[in-house]
Amino acid sequence: MFLKSLLTVSVALAVSSAHANEYVIEKLAKPSSQQVELTLDPAKDNFSGHTEIALEVLKATNYIELNGIDYAVSMAKILGAENCDLSAEMLKTGKVKFACEEKIQPGKYTLKVDFTAPYNRQSVGLYKTLDQGTPYLFTQFEMSDARRAFPVFDEPSYKIPFQLTITAPTSQKVYANTPVLKTKVDGDMTTHFFDKTPPIPSYLVAMAVGPFEELEIKGMPIPGRVLTPQGKIHLADYAKENMPRVLKALEDYFGIPYVYKKLDSVAVPEFPFGAMENAGLVTYREDILLVDLATATRSKKERNVSIIAHELAHQWYGNLVTMKWWNDLWLNEAFASWMAAKITAQINPEFESHLDLPQNHVMALDARLSTKPIRKPIKTEADIMDGLGLAYSKGSAVLSMVENWIGEEAFQQGIRAYLKKFSYKNAEAADLWQALGEASNKDVASVLKSFIEQSSFPLIKVTQDGKKINISQSRFVNAGVDAPAQLWNVPVAIKYGAGDKVKTASVLLNKETQQLTLDFEPEWIYPDQGAMGYYRWVLNDAQFNALLENAADKLTVRERLALLSAVDSLLDAGVISAAHLMQTLEAFVSDAHPLVANTALGYLASQKRVFEDDSNRDLWPKFIRNSIAPAAKQYGLTAKAGEDAAVSQLRAQVIARLGFDGHDQKVIDTAKAQAALYLNNPENVDPYLASTYLNLAAYHGDAKLLEKYKQTFKTTKDPQVRTKMLAAMGYFGKPELQNAVLEYSLTDNVTASDMRTLLGGLGYGKEREALFIEWIYNNYDAITKNLPPFFVPNLPFFTTASCDAKSLEKTKTFFNDKITEVPGYARSLSKLEESINDCIALKNRELNSVNSFLKR
Incomplete structure (x- = not known):
């Protein structure tokens, strides 16, 4: 199965406890x-x-x-x-x-x-x-x-x-x-x-x-x-x-x-x-x-x-060999995701799919105390759905890390042996660990168990003394959070260089601190060679500055993408200030690879979502326009013949940020004109910009435009067009039009599966978010009947404004009364409370730093 948008005890105990419950x-x-x-x-x-x-x-x-x-x-x-x-x-x-x-x-x-x-x-x-x-x-x-x-x-057995x-x-x-x-x-x-x-x-x-x-x-x-x-x-x-x-x-x-x-x-x-x-x-x-x-x-x-x-x-992993119980669903999905990435890169290298780092999408979630391990006891479907998206991404990233550690050939041999032994049968995670260990003569089980049966991940600290480096690990936590200590068995690969020399040193870090002697004294160190590790890392200021100076020339595109994600996470951990992060991100907006520039812009925009308030609201549009200017100047706002797809994707980000965050009227006018062309014939509009134009036009649109969107949505036979229209309808900005879209979402025209696509844009903007939240409270019964049952426990996430303690309390009051009928709400509320409190703490800690940076 693939999620769209889409487990911590010993194996024996997990299975026996699962089978001892009333749902089995x-x-x-x-x-x-x-x-x-x-x-x-x-x-x-x-x-x-x-x-x-x-x-x-x-x-x-x-x-x-x-x-x-x-x-x-x-x-x-x-x-x-x-x-x-x-x-x-x-x-x-x-x-x-x-x-x-x-x-x-x-x-x-x-x-x-x-x-x-x-x-x-x-x-x-x-x-x-x-x-x-x-x-x-x-x-x-x-x-x-x-x-x-x-x-x-x-039941799968x-x-x-x-x-x-x-x-x-x-x-x-x-x-x-x-x-x-x-x-x-x-x-x-x-x-x-x-x-x-x-x-x-x-x-x-x-x-x-x-x-x-x-x-x-x-x-x-x-x-x-x-x-x-x-x-x-x-x-x-x-x-x-x-x-x-x-x-x-x-x-x-x-x-x-x-x-x-x-x-x-x-x-x-x-x-x-x-x-x-x-x-x-x-x-x-x-x-x-x-x-x-x-x-x-x-x-x-x-x-x-x-x-x-x-x-x-x-068809092989899951169907031919099937898990014994749902506590190993994570492995089914992680393996299929890992395999899909390998096959896609093999048969379509032009897609550059190797630059998609699944760990970057989920590590912030995995760091929270409310997040459970991806292998955990399972009783109900709500238990299965809890953290399933994390299981896809974390699981596939950990498998990639292990394959990189033991080698592709040994990994393949282990997989083949496992499939042959358990064909048409049921198996569990330990059976795969054993097969991989036998094929590689390495302690694969200890590595995988430490990542799969524990939540969170290690923070790797690297310090240097000449040719010697100390590598230590601790649990990554957000600033101010008191978490139990944990250790992992971590395959760590250190990339280092001096002048034209670049080498890699590898170690299995299985205790708190270990020491390595390098072949020469490095001028710079990058603690995640190949960006294959499921861990974060930290260097002292001098080391970090040296790494930044060499990043453009000495790090691969994949490594630079991982660097951006790692630096962003250090803000959450309280290791760097928001100003330091934003300054670093600005430097990468002009990166030679458009995907790196695109990623840097995305992280900059995310700071606005966290830190924007009355103290700085007027400063953000200019900052966004200035941040985007280098990319806009280098690549332009219209496509050029034969350009790389990554450039086209970057341009969509540039135009979205200029229109939504930068309030650029010229871009908004262009979006309105392009949306009209799209409604006449989608082939008339740059496909990379179509969704952005449709969303922007909706945000500034009128009732006539909404009717045109609805009509196209109902009559088109192109599923891509239908999905774009559905998503864009969620962005209509005027309150009366937003209400009309919300009412439309409860009609027979919008299916249970459609509704989640429509919800995506309805919370954009503070006033629109408040209207959307109130609508959910007022229409709760109808909404829950119109959603797939497994999605209902997610509703509390839609009723809580970002970084807003009062909104959180209202959400808790409303959904606490409904936990008996939807037990999954308890888990959602726990996660939500931690997320909002982390956000509030971050904002309180760093708002002055952000405002100083914006006023430069």
């Missing part, structure tokens, strides 16, 4: 295979089904447990040496208790159940959506939503063959994980008999029903198609080209052929995540899978390749 199926029976028959009509609101599960009763019992939510049981019986009609009690824990008046003795049985259920309308389970007024059916079963579609042992039979109107096309064996037409209904799957967990079962269009994919060892809603198949060519390339690269890496009988890829108009790795029937948000090459940016193309690689990597 009691171990009374074990399935060996399951047949599911469904009658599905997208035009209706409900469906019916029948299932037969071959199972073994493990001990004498009056009942067995399965999972279930929302369906109603009309018949249930167990057949074997003894037969029994069963009653069904649906529990609040997501389980169903099927009970018999007599004891069911141990042995092999068949459980038969007839049931009915509504189609879900919140993007989970077996759900219905409308596209251009036409109904379609899709599934999203991860984490625990197969239980909404049919009775099932809905129950890995069995499934066989689906689906009856649907003859006018509809029907797809599942496997090829169709035969069809049977009966009047206006057709029954589709699908082949049996290999053993898979229930969360990988999938189906789709609707009047789809198909595009055959050639060049793969198995059949495959891209499937789209009507009128969109012309946008599938780019995915069609990439599927065979990605699949071959993965087969070559793993040394195991793709094991499923087909590979269909479905473009889904309503989808809560980025994509889902269902065996043989992979689903994607349509704006990821479908690409209009006439208007596609490099980042859109990279996203297409990367997410395809992520989902196909899962």
Whole structure:
């Protein structure tokens, strides 16, 4: 699975504690295979089904447990040496208790159940959506939503063959994980008999029903198609080209052929995540899978390749070998993210995807005391979703660090051995650690456990005495925070140089302090060679200044990007002042690589979000304009033929900052004109600037423009255009228009998955943020019904203004009363309170420093 936007005890204890809770199926029976028959009509609101599960009763019992939510049981019986009609009690824990008046003795049985259920309308389970007024059916079963579609042992350790039979109107096309064996037409209904799957967990079962269009994919060892809603198949060519390339690269890496009988890829108009790795029937948000090459940016193309690689990597890691329990979901997703980065860089080096450093996106979150380790005990879906985005990025960064430490060849050997040993089975993190350790003859387990089973990360301090350097570690914490001491086993790589000489020294730092003797006395030191470490570092002022003087010539682009992130984090830690940070960032705005300049501008803009208040509000526009001036002068505000995509991306940042933060009227006028051109024909506008122009035009737009945005949103068949219009509507600036957009978000035109995209711009600006927050309070019930259930616990983050203690208290008062109905709120409020308090402390500590800098 890929999140969009998207675990700390020993293995044995984590699993046993998870299986000792009321949300887990009691171990009374074990399935060996399951047949599911469904009658599905997208035009209706409900469906019916029948299932037969071959199972073994493990001990004498009056009942067995399965999972279930929302369906109603009309018949249930167990057949074997003894037969029994069963009653069904649906529990609040997501389980169903099927009970018999007599004891069911141990042995092999068949459980038969007839049931009915509504189609879900919140993007989970077996759900219905409308596209251009036409109904379609899709599934999203991860984490625990197969239980909404049919009775099932809905836990990853129950890995069995499934066989689906689906009856649907003859006018509809029907797809599942496997090829169709035969069809049977009966009047206006057709029954589709699908082949049996290999053993898979229930969360990988999938189906789709609707009047789809198909595009055959050639060049793969198995059949495959891209499937789209009507009128969109012309946008599938780019995915069609990439599927065979990605699949071959993965087969070559793993040394195991793709094991499923087909590979269909479905473009889904309503989808809560980025994509889902269902065996043989992979689903994607349509704006990821479908690409209009006439208007596609490099980042859109990279996203297409990367997410395809992520989902196909899962076909081996996750599908062929599956976690035993959800406490290792982090590893599924971390591995797929790591693999996707490797494959994308291999087959499309022009994307420069090696310059995306996942650790930079999450280390600020990981440093907080309220953040849990990414491998942790799991009971509920809220536990799974808590920190899942962190798991993707931290996990993949740590895997990269370990691969860099033990070597690519040893890492690949370990992965291959692991996959062969556990094919069609379940495994856990320790099994992979062992395979990597055996392949490399290094203590991989100690390194991985120290990063995965602890939250936060080390702060590496490097001091120099001639050729000798001392390397010490401590837990990274924000200034003023008292945190328990921790130690890690850290592969540290020190890059150093003098004159034209540049070398690297490596050490496994497994205690508080270690010493290294270098080959020569360095003039400068960079404590993260290759930017592969999941740690922060600090140097004294003289060392840091020497590093800055040599950064442009001696550090790679990737290392300079990591340097910016590291320096930004030192402000949080209280090591440097805000003025010192901003001065450093300004120096990198003129970097030779536009991505470095772009990143520096982004960090500068983030300081405005933290420190802007009445004492300096009038100073920021001029500061932003002055900061952007070098990049604007060097690259211009309009595209040049043949320029690098990184330049185009930088220009979008420049124009956004000039328009939103710099209040540049010329840029605003240009945005209005360009938005009008885009609404007429998206190909008329620079694709790198389209979103920025649309957002700026909306912010300064009127009611007529809002109606044009709505109309384009409703009628376009281009998913990219649709997403851009949806996001831009969130930026309308006038209160009456913002209210109109908020009301529109609760209509049937905006799906559960759409709503999160729309929310993105609604909190921009202090007054707009206040209006948005009040709207959430006043419309809480309607909003929670319109969001995917797993997203609801995030609502407190939308009702709290940045760095605002009063806003935090109001949020806590409102949501504390609702923790019983949404337990995930407790976790969100804890995280939110720490975040706001850290922000307030930072602002109190550094506001004078910022104001002095702005008044230079």
